[in-house]
Amino acid sequence: MKILIIGANGTIGKKVSEALSDKHEIIKVGKTSGEIQTDIAEASSIEEMFEKAGKVDAVVCIAGDAKWDKFDKLSEEDFYIGIKSKLMGQVNLVRIGRKYLNPGGSFTLTTGILADHPVDKTTSAAMVNGGIHSFVKAAALELENGHRINAVSADLVEDAKEKYEDYFPGHTPVPMYKVADAYKKSVLGKVNGEIIRILA
Template sequence: MKILVIGGAGTIGKKIVEHFSKEHQVLVAGRSSKDYPIDIADSRSIKNLFKKIKKSGKIDAVICAAGEAKWARMKDMSETDFHIGLRSKLMGQVNVVRHAHKCLKRKGSITLTTGILADDPVYTTTSAAMVNGGVHSFVQAAALEMRKKIRVNVVSSGVVMDAYDKYESYFPGHPPIPMDKMLMGYIRSVSGRVNGEIIRIYS
């Protein structure tokens, strides 16, 4: 397969690229990529990337492991602060789906990324929890409209092992998710037949 990984230089993205590169051709996109630059908070950037991809031929799968949201107490957040997550994590991934399906082969797949905050929010995560939940609802609705038997899913993981030291204090009592276990969600979405699924990996 030919797979595009957006956010392929990040903590989760690197593991995704490492795994799928063993048997497939992987294109790595991100803000620091020279070959496939993209900022998912910028809709024009998304559109330009998929124009470039389409010119070189259709692909089999798109995985998005990018997106950010501001973490702070709600009383300390401005409307502009909330817009960070809305533009990036939510609309960024919505726009990935809007443009990616045009570049996919029949029966291709799109896999988005959220996290446990959609179902189990913690202190200072009003924005992140909101946008994660929005992505979940979007995926379930978008799956009903995909043509050419294209599938769209989202992987929602707990705090992964490689980021646990950074986030442990925010998630008391939450077990770290082994990277190999987290990868199973992406494998299931890309190589399986599920569609419109929120693939939860929380323990």
């Protein structure tokens, strides 16, 4: 399979790329790194990425920004960061990417625990994650050519524990192999319209 991974050099992206690279061709994409660069907040940049990559069998997105701050400090523009990047960025990957995805191919989007169990300072990020969950369920009903779509939603991951554990009191970090396996389930399996949740 030819698999396009956006965010391939990130904390999770590295592990997912490694897990899939033994048997499949991986095209690594990043905002400033990788074989191809793209900014998913810009639809034109997504189109350029697909033009460079050509036809693929799977698209995996492990990218997208959202502002973390206290609700009473978040401006309307702060909310638009997550809406334009993590939410519409991933929606546009599917909307635009359909014509570059081979029959029977799949989209795997990324959300996180915040959609179900938000923590302090995550009003915007939680909202965006929840929106992606609803989008995945609805889009799965209408995709054609045998295309599938799922979202992977992990709790705090082991490799990000040091950076984020203060935000997630009492959350047991998820082993990275379980995270990678969830993406493999989406890409290599047959599930469709699923939110693949990963807890420790």
